[in-house]
Amino acid sequence: QMLQAGFYIIKTLSQLFIMLFLLRLLFPWFHINYRNPAVQGIFRLTSSFINPIRRLIPPIGKIDTATLIVTFLIQYFVIFLLLILNQKMLAVHMIAFVSIIEICIQSANLFFFAIIIKIIFSWIGPKMYNPIAEIAGSISDPILKPFRKLIPPLSGIDFSPIFAIICIQAIIIFFQSIKPYYLWVNI
Numbered sequence: 001q002m003l004q005a006g007f008y009i010i011k012t013l014s015q016l017f018i019m020l021f022l023l024r025l026l027f028p029w030f031h032i033n034y035r036n037p038a039v040q041g042i043f044r045l046t047s048s049f050i051n052p053i054r055r056l057i058p059p060i061g062k063i064d065t066a067t068l069i070v071t072f073l074i075q076y077f078v079i080f081l082l083l084i085l086n087q088k089m090l091a092v093h094m095i096a097f098v099s100i101i102e103i104c105i106q107s108a109n110l111f112f113f114a115i116i117i118k119i120i121f122s123w124i125g126p127k128m129y130n131p132i133a134e135i136a137g138s139i140s141d142p143i144l145k146p147f148r149k150l151i152p153p154l155s156g157i158d159f160s161p162i163f164a165i166i167c168i169q170a171i172i173i174f175f176q177s178i179k180p181y182y183l184w185v186n187i
Contacts (some may be wrong), residue, residue, distance in 0.1 A: 007082060014078040017105060020046055022103070022110050023072040023135070028062045030138045038131035046070075075099040075106075090180075098179060105175045111170045114139040120128050140164075 024046050026032075030037055046067070052065035083089055089097070114155045117136035125133075140161075147160035 003085070007085065010078065010082060010085075014074065014108075018071055018074055018078075018103070018108055019105050019113075020073065021049075021067055022107055024050070025064055025067045025071065026110070026139060028064065030142060032135060032138050036131045036134055038135055049074075071103060072096075072099055075102050094180065101175050101179050105172055106170045108168050108175070111139065111143055112165060112172075114169075115143065115164055119161055 005175045006013070020042050023042055027034070027039065033038070046184045050064075050066045053069055057065045057069065059065055076095055079095050079098055079102065083095070114136040117132060121128075121130060121133035121136065129140050144158075144160045144164055148158065151159050151163060
């Protein structure tokens with residue numbers, strides 16, 4: 001019981017930490033306002049990990065290679081740690097494969113949370129400025145745009161988030177299904 005609680009804490013905290021790096025990775029792709037205080041906070045929290053790598057590996061176009069490598073290394077270390085704590089071991093290439101799958105799952109979760117945050121802020125303060133709502137909107141709007149074209153608002157209600165969330169959850173289920181079966185519960 002105590003070991004499962006430890007796994008949960010390690011996995012949850014690491015997922016939140018990785019989410020910061022994934023956000024930073026997505027900023028150039030979704031034209032996020034870099035003057036946003038939440039964006040500046042994410043840069044401050046992640047820069048000490050990324051700047052040393054960036055000196056060695058520059059970005060390639062919009063791909064922030066340093067952030068991508070750091071995200072992968074953190075995910076790899078977390079899976080390795082969880083395997084050791086669970087007294088299991090995998091080949092190096094399998095840990096790398098599972099790390100990539102976990103990053104894909106976390107990326108899908110990030111889009112899911114961005115849509116949920118956008119929905120919540122549209123209910124409680126649609127006219128108010130909030131730095132988190134701005135980031136969520138910048139990330140979720142390009143995802144929702146194709147769904148809005150397919151499903152126009154009915155009686156002023158936008159149903160596109162529902163269909164986007166269904167698709168995102170299907171993507172998460174797909175990535176979970178290609179993860180080795182003995183890691184579903186523990187990693």
